[in-house]
Amino acid sequence: MIRIKSWKYIKLAFLTLMTVTTLITVGILAYLVFREDINKGYIVGEVDVEIEAFYEKDGIIQTIELDQVGGVVELNITDPNQLEHFNNFRVNIKVYSSVYTYLRVAVFEQFTLTYMTGEQKTIVAVVKDGFSSFAYNEDFYDNRLEDGFFYYKNKVKRNGDNSPLIVEFIGELPADDYHPIYESKYTLQVGFVVEAVQYLEGPKINWGLANPPWKEEEEW
Numbered sequence: 001m002i003r004i005k006s007w008k009y010i011k012l013a014f015l016t017l018m019t020v021t022t023l024i025t026v027g028i029l030a031y032l033v034f035r036e037d038i039n040k041g042y043i044v045g046e047v048d049v050e051i052e053a054f055y056e057k058d059g060i061i062q063t064i065e066l067d068q069v070g071g072v073v074e075l076n077i078t079d080p081n082q083l084e085h086f087n088n089f090r091v092n093i094k095v096y097s098s099v100y101t102y103l104r105v106a107v108f109e110q111f112t113l114t115y116m117t118g119e120q121k122t123i124v125a126v127v128k129d130g131f132s133s134f135a136y137n138e139d140f141y142d143n144r145l146e147d148g149f150f151y152y153k154n155k156v157k158r159n160g161d162n163s164p165l166i167v168e169f170i171g172e173l174p175a176d177d178y179h180p181i182y183e184s185k186y187t188l189q190v191g192f193v194v195e196a197v198q199y200l201e202g203p204k205i206n207w208g209l210a211n212p213p214w215k216e217e218e219e220w
Helices: 202-207
Strands: 003-005 017-019 024-026 037-039 049-057 060-064 072-076 089-095 101-117 120-126 140-143 149-152 165-171 186-198
Touching (some): 049 186, 089 101, 089 186, 101 202, 186 202
Antiparallel strands (some): 003 037, 017 024, 049 060, 049 089, 072 186, 089 165, 101 120, 101 149, 101 186, 140 149
16 A cells, blocks of 8 residues: 655735734734645655746746745735736746645735824725736636635646646736726735645545535536
8 A cells, every 4th residue: 555645735825914003914824834644545746836926027027035025915006117016916836746736726915005194104904895806817716705715627737857837827917907006005915825735535635625616516
């Protein structure tokens, strides 16, 4: 009987914003590695994914070091000419798994308002209806209204040369869908949770999903 490292659960960033008088409190929960051994006759393998965020405009690419920003990215929604603007934000999932893997992604977003009272700077969370119009890859099934996640509809693993497979999550917006321009006192903060499981029994055991959300009459 072969033992397999069944799954790795990765939570890169969890965004919690609370309205306070002088700042926004950002809470981050991270589960970097969690493994469970299952005695089954499957091929031994490893499940491993990570998120890659960057800005891209006019051939210029600027990587966002998620570790340095605590997993939370503040997007400019004021000046479309700036590289750090919403329109130029991109996100990929890098798949290092040696066995076929299913993955899902949750996006947490919060509008914020900054204003001055005398010399005191105040940042507060702002309630806004609906989701932001990122250019999500259509190969991800949007199940946010049910459980908060996007599900990638294909099982994936790394390339044959052991380099990571790049899966686009947020791509380039078409010009007619550019983000509306807000006053400079507004920004948008976004954070991500990425979960990856082995395709054999992984979604059933770890997500409690007997069938894919995008086609409930079929099996994984």
